[in-house]
Amino acid sequence: xxxxxxxxxxxxxxxxxxxxxxMASYQLLVPPPEALQKPLSVPNRLLLGPGPSNLPPRxxxxxxxxxxxxxxxxxxxxxxxxxxxxxxxxQTKNRLTLAISGSGHCALEAALFNVLEPGDxxxxxxxxxxxxxxxxxxxxxxxxxxxxxxxxxxxxTLQEVEEGLAQHKPVLLFLTQGESSTGVLQPLDGYGELxxxxxxxxxVDSVASLGGTPIYMDQQGIDILYSGSQKxxxxxxxxxxxxxxxxxxxxxxxxxxxxxxxxLDMKWLANIWGCEDQPRMYHHTTPVISxxxxxxxxxxxxxxxxENSWRQHREVTAYLxxxxxxxxxxxxxxxxxxxxxxxxTVAVPAGYDWRDIVSYVMNHFDIEITGGLGPSVGKVLRIxxxxxxxxxxxVDRVVEALKEALQRCPRNKL
Amino acid sequence: xxxxxxxxxxxxxxxxxxxxxxMASYQLLVPPPEALQKPLSVPNRLLLGPGPSNLPPRxxxxxxxxxxxxxxxxxxxxxxxxxxxxxxxxQTKNRLTLAISGSGHCALEAALFNVLEPGDxxxxxxxxxxxxxxxxxxxxxxxxxxxxxxxxxxxxTLQEVEEGLAQHKPVLLFLTQGESSTGVLQPLDGYGELxxxxxxxxxVDSVASLGGTPIYMDQQGIDILYSGSQKxxxxxxxxxxxxxxxxxxxxxxxxxxxxxxxxLDMKWLANIWGCEDQPRMYHHTTPVISxxxxxxxxxxxxxxxxENSWRQHREVTAYLxxxxxxxxxxxxxxxxxxxxxxxxTVAVPAGYDWRDIVSYVMNHFDIEITGGLGPSVGKVLRIxxxxxxxxxxxVDRVVEALKEALQRCPRNKL
Ligand SMILES: Cc1ncc(COP(=O)(O)O)c(C=O)c1O
Ligand SMILES: Cc1ncc(COP(=O)(O)O)c(C=O)c1O
Numbered sequence: 001x002x003x004x005x006x007x008x009x010x011x012x013x014x015x016x017x018x019x020x021x022x023m024a025s026y027q028l029l030v031p032p033p034e035a036l037q038k039p040l041s042v043p044n045r046l047l048l049g050p051g052p053s054n055l056p057p058r059x060x061x062x063x064x065x066x067x068x069x070x071x072x073x074x075x076x077x078x079x080x081x082x083x084x085x086x087x088x089x090x091q092t093k094n095r096l097t098l099a100i101s102g103s104g105h106c107a108l109e110a111a112l113f114n115v116l117e118p119g120d121x122x123x124x125x126x127x128x129x130x131x132x133x134x135x136x137x138x139x140x141x142x143x144x145x146x147x148x149x150x151x152x153x154x155x156x157t158l159q160e161v162e163e164g165l166a167q168h169k170p171v172l173l174f175l176t177q178g179e180s181s182t183g184v185l186q187p188l189d190g191y192g193e194l195x196x197x198x199x200x201x202x203x204v205d206s207v208a209s210l211g212g213t214p215i216y217m218d219q220q221g222i223d224i225l226y227s228g229s230q231k232x233x234x235x236x237x238x239x240x241x242x243x244x245x246x247x248x249x250x251x252x253x254x255x256x257x258x259x260x261x262x263x264l265d266m267k268w269l270a271n272i273w274g275c276e277d278q279p280r281m282y283h284h285t286t287p288v289i290s291x292x293x294x295x296x297x298x299x300x301x302x303x304x305x306x307e308n309s310w311r312q313h314r315e316v317t318a319y320l321x322x323x324x325x326x327x328x329x330x331x332x333x334x335x336x337x338x339x340x341x342x343x344x345t346v347a348v349p350a351g352y353d354w355r356d357i358v359s360y361v362m363n364h365f366d367i368e369i370t371g372g373l374g375p376s377v378g379k380v381l382r383i384x385x386x387x388x389x390x391x392x393x394x395v396d397r398v399v400e401a402l403k404e405a406l407q408r409c410p411r412n413k414l
Numbered sequence: 415x416x417x418x419x420x421x422x423x424x425x426x427x428x429x430x431x432x433x434x435x436x437m438a439s440y441q442l443l444v445p446p447p448e449a450l451q452k453p454l455s456v457p458n459r460l461l462l463g464p465g466p467s468n469l470p471p472r473x474x475x476x477x478x479x480x481x482x483x484x485x486x487x488x489x490x491x492x493x494x495x496x497x498x499x500x501x502x503x504x505q506t507k508n509r510l511t512l513a514i515s516g517s518g519h520c521a522l523e524a525a526l527f528n529v530l531e532p533g534d535x536x537x538x539x540x541x542x543x544x545x546x547x548x549x550x551x552x553x554x555x556x557x558x559x560x561x562x563x564x565x566x567x568x569x570x571t572l573q574e575v576e577e578g579l580a581q582h583k584p585v586l587l588f589l590t591q592g593e594s595s596t597g598v599l600q601p602l603d604g605y606g607e608l609x610x611x612x613x614x615x616x617x618v619d620s621v622a623s624l625g626g627t628p629i630y631m632d633q634q635g636i637d638i639l640y641s642g643s644q645k646x647x648x649x650x651x652x653x654x655x656x657x658x659x660x661x662x663x664x665x666x667x668x669x670x671x672x673x674x675x676x677x678l679d680m681k682w683l684a685n686i687w688g689c690e691d692q693p694r695m696y697h698h699t700t701p702v703i704s705x706x707x708x709x710x711x712x713x714x715x716x717x718x719x720x721e722n723s724w725r726q727h728r729e730v731t732a733y734l735x736x737x738x739x740x741x742x743x744x745x746x747x748x749x750x751x752x753x754x755x756x757x758x759t760v761a762v763p764a765g766y767d768w769r770d771i772v773s774y775v776m777n778h779f780d781i782e783i784t785g786g787l788g789p790s791v792g793k794v795l796r797i798x799x800x801x802x803x804x805x806x807x808x809v810d811r812v813v814e815a816l817k818e819a820l821q822r823c824p825r826n827k828l
Contacts, residue, residue: 026630030505032716033498035491040710042479043488052481052699063703064478065456067466067650069782074457077449084447091444101652102516105677105698113674133676140674216440230699236481238515238652238701260527260554260674262547263519282787284519285466285644287652289477290704296454302446368483373696 046389048398049370050180050208050343052230052237053386055293058300059235062292070286078295079273079286085298086241089210089306090225092217096266097243098273099294100226101287104207106264107226107240109137111203113259114244114252114266115172115224118142123170123200125161127154128181129374130205134174141260146170152182152376155338158190165198171251172201178209181373183333183345183380185213192221201248207231207240211301211387212313212342223248229290232309232342234387235297238290301387309387313341316390320344320383323399327406332380342390345372345380351411354381360405367401460803462812463784464594464622464757466644466651467800469707472714473649476706484700492709493687493700499712500655503624503720504639506631510680511657512687513708514640515701518621520678521640521654523551525617527673528658528666528680529586529638532556537584537614539575541568542595543788544619548588555674560584566596566790569752572604579612585665586615592623595787597747597759597794599627606635615662621645624655625715625801626727626756637662643704646723646756648801649711652704715801723801727755730804734758734797737813741820746794756804759786759794765825768795774819781815 047053055063068075079099086097100107112134116122122143124135127150138145146168148156156175165173173195177186188204195202201223206215211232217225226242229235244252244266252266259265268283270276301309321331321339324346332345348354354371358381361367372380383398385391461467469477482489493513500511514521526548530536536557538549541564552559560582562570570589579587587609591600602618609616615637620629625646631639637659643649658666658680666680673679682697684690715723735745735753738760746759762768768785772795775781786794797812799805 026505026628026633028505028720029630029632030502030507032502032719033495035495036499036709036713036716040476040479040492040706040713042482042706043486044480045482045486047481047483049483052484052702055481060478060480062454064474065454066458066474067461067469067644068456068459069461069463070466070651072457072459072782078454081447081449085450088444088446091440091442093444102520102677103698103701106516109675109677137676140672140676214440216443218443219440228699230481236701236703237484237699238704258554261523262551262554263516263523284517285642285651287517287650287701287704288466289650289707290652290701292454292456293703295450299450299454302450305446306442368486 044366046367046394046397048383048385048389048394049368050382050384051228051386053234053384053389055236056234056300056388058296059293062296063236063289065289065292067288070288071280071282075288076274076280078291082291082295082298083273085295085302086243088302089298090217090243091215091219092243094243094245096249096270096275098269098275099291100240100242100264101284102240103237104226104228104240105133107242108134108205109261110242110264110266111224111226112137113141113261113264115201115248116141116143117255117257119144120172121146121168121170123164123168123173124148125156125175126150127156127184128152128176128179128376130176130179130181131174132374152379153184153333155184155186158194161191162194165195165200169198170200172203174203176205177215178206178213178340178342180208180340180343181376183340183343183382185209185338185340188215188220188222196221201251208343209340211306211309213340214310217243229294229297232387233297233301235293236290238287239294313385313390316385316392316395317341317344319392320385320395323395327399327403342386343382343384345376345382348379348381349406352409354378356409357381357405360409361401364404365397365401367398369398458780460781460808460811462797462799462803462808463782464796464798465642465800467648467798467803469650470648470714470802472710473707476710477650477703479703479706481702484702485694485696489702490688490694492705496705496709496712497687499709499716500657502716503712504631504657505629505633506657508657508659510663510684510689512683512689513705514654514656514678515698516654517651518640518642518654519547521656522548522619523675524656524678524680525638525640526551527555527675527678529615529617529662530555530557531669531671533558534586535560535582535584537578537582537587538562539570539589540564541570541598542566542590542593542790544590544593544595545588546788566793567598567747569598569600572608575605576608579609579614583612584614586617588617590619591629592620592627592754592756594622594754594757595790597754597757597796599623599752599754602629602634602636610635615665622757623754625720625723627754628724631657643708643711646801647711647715649707650704652701653708727799727804730799730806730809731755731758733806734799734809737809741813741817756800757796757798759790759796762793762795763820766823768792770823771795771816771819774823775815778818779811779815781812783812
């Protein structure tokens with residue numbers, strides 16, 4: 001197809017400015033890597049950690065489709081459908097509802113970058129890793145951050161939140177509905193109303209809980225809600241979901257400074273996601289294929305129906321809890337009403353190194369379960385039953401694997 | 415599978431704190447969207463705009479694979495292979511070389527957020543939209559931005575850059591190698607050396623040029639180089655490539671403030687990408703499936719070889735240029751040595767509305783070409799021949815389509 005080989009260097013380089021000397025010519029000093037000569041191969045894994053989860057057939061199929069342009073009308077249609085799917089999952093009528101071109105952390109930054117300005121008071125429920133991350137980001141952008149630090153396993157009562165609101169007069173409160181590092185389900189009834197009485201906006205992380213347990217953004221008075229694609233939704237990681245109430249939007253509109261990020265500037269994102277009545281303009285190239293997959297994952301959940309999905313997670317996770325207790329294991333969260341129906345935390349059984357158990361289950365069964373994360377490291381094992389992975393069959397598989405691990409892993413090593 | 419339907423509301427809600435009143439119970443007020451009942455369907459498009467481009471079979475196949483965990487050893491292996499692929503494409507031995515979990519703009523922010531601190535002087539070549547975007551982001555993070563604004567079609571000589579360096583004493587200079595909004599190829603020989611004489615780091619955007627025209631990061635003294643996945647690489651949008659020289663890394667290490675973003679904090683990203691000798695820790699969930707695709711796209715290009723790919727783009731684009739001139743069209747960039755071998759800009763032919771031509775080609779041939787972008791809107795049509803799309807057959811198809819469009823579209827409408 002190509003007639004002659006030319007050598008790299010002078011012949012290929014632009015010869016335009018007088019300044020460019022007749023250089024000796026550059027050479028290809030870094031050779032093509034050998035590892036890339038081999039075909040890609042991916043093992044089969046049952047992903048029963050706290051996410052990502054496995055992809056069901058429709059989502060898999062979407063990932064193998066051909067590209068279209070990020071600004072083609074068919075793509076805008078897909079984006080509109082994604083918005084509607086998010087509105088259903090979040091139970092919101094907010095116009096400013098869209099997918100972020102990044103993971104859950106990116107959605108958290110989208111929330112904080114847009115809503116907070118330097119000097120703003122920011123109250124953070126920090127009962128696990130996610131609140132610590134929110135506090136870290138808040139500090140980076142110059143907010144006055146007030147973390148309400150709790151031991152892993154704790155949650156926030158309305159009374160505790162009210163004390164924080166009264167003391168720190170924050171413009172924003174962060175709570176995690178599904179604290180996946182500790183297994184705690186944070187109650188949300190009444191928190192929005194309470195915040196609003198104190199002129200504070202309520203930001204909720206539902207990355208690990210959305211679709212697995214009820215949430216009603218509008219009725220619960222949540223001002224900013226975000227979630228991930230790779231948990232109950234069973235889509236690949238790389239996109240996330242977010243929505244803003246009118247009050248949150250007003251706070252953004254009243255900013256005196258621009259958000260530090262252009263990529264996550266909600267004024268631009270509102271435009272490309274068609275959340276306003278302006279013609280859409282190029283902002284960045286959206287992750288077209290990931291959006292196909294996200295669209296399909298939303299369609300699957302919409303067809304199943306939220307109530308069915310909630311019940312599935314509650315029932316299958318209750319079954320898991322029974323089995324674990326049958327093995328003599330202790331659930332880390334004592335109060336059953338505070339246990340997350342998606343990610344279960346088990347106290348690391350006495351005498352074991354959690355790493356041994358996790359590795360055993362992976363190496364002998366190709367099943368992922370994980371240890372703790374951040375403040376819960378060393379304290380817990382975590383088992384996630386997310387979306388299509390939340391089946392009794394999978395519970396049986398992981399319980400079988402755990403049983404064997406408990407028999408075979410060294411005890412009293414520590 | 416599930417025995418009985420329960421109604422949403424009280425029964426599903428946590429009943430934990432005394433504060434939660436026996437609420438009437440929430441209801442599902444937002445129904446599942448009808449649009450999501452229909453299966454996803456995606457049209458066939460030949461993407462000959464400035465990107466994204468079409469996906470070749472290996473990349474398509476990778477997109478349809480099943481998930482593994484973002485922290486499984488097989489995933490670290492894939493990430494290592496991606497790093498090596500980027501080192502080959504960039505011709506660099508930099509250890510701090512990795513993929514960003516976001517689009518090209520996200521890589522630009524990763525560069526600026528990490529390298530610049532508030533008050534730093536930042537010199538920007540702004541000869542099209544990309545420099546304007548870099549300037550915008552620089553301002554958001556409090557840098558003192560000095561844009562060297564040029565008309566679309568312009569480029570920067572060493573002399574002009576030296577004047578800017580002498581005048582503004584910047585810590586960082588931004589140049590775009592492939593200015594895809596104007597079709598200009600910015601020469602890069604000697605610019606790194608010049609910057610270093612002025613104690614300035616050189617940041618280059620090669621999103622629209624990498625793989626299509628030579629670049630030698632180390633030999634050309636480029637300190638930070640980034641590129642995209644969705645252009646010559648023919649991978650889906652959503653990931654991008656970046657590398658930092660030791661000097662750039664030193665500047666990051668010497669920061670007095672944390673970057674405003676946690677998601678893009680290079681200290682964390684260096685860790686999860688194995689660019690240091692520490693065990694890898696969880697930072698964010700990387701876009702596993704997009705990384706499969708990126709790995710495959712790097713493998714395809716590594717197997718073809720950079721020189722072959724450069725020649726392919728040069729020759730096929732030269733063929734396009736001849737055909738366009740044969741139609742009586744004028745290339746927007748006058749100096750042949752400054753014409754980008756990936757994205758070609760054509761002056762909008764007199765009397766036509768560029769929108770008519772673009773729509774005609776899309777509606778009658780399912781081929782994407784685009785108008786201008788930012789400062790070049792209304793001035794140019796843009797035709798991209800990127801990676802697997804850079805074939806003589808595709809040139810023939812788009813030239814045929816353009817020929818018909820010129821016959822059928824209204825003239826002297828404007
Ligand atoms: C509750 C919660 N919030 C936030 C995140 C962060 O999401 P990502 O890893 O996609 O950035 C996770 C991920 O595990 C999570 O479980
Ligand atoms: C030269 C150049 N820089 C940056 C970008 C931005 O990349 P993205 O749209 O992936 O954010 C593009 C995209 O077209 C580009 O052509």
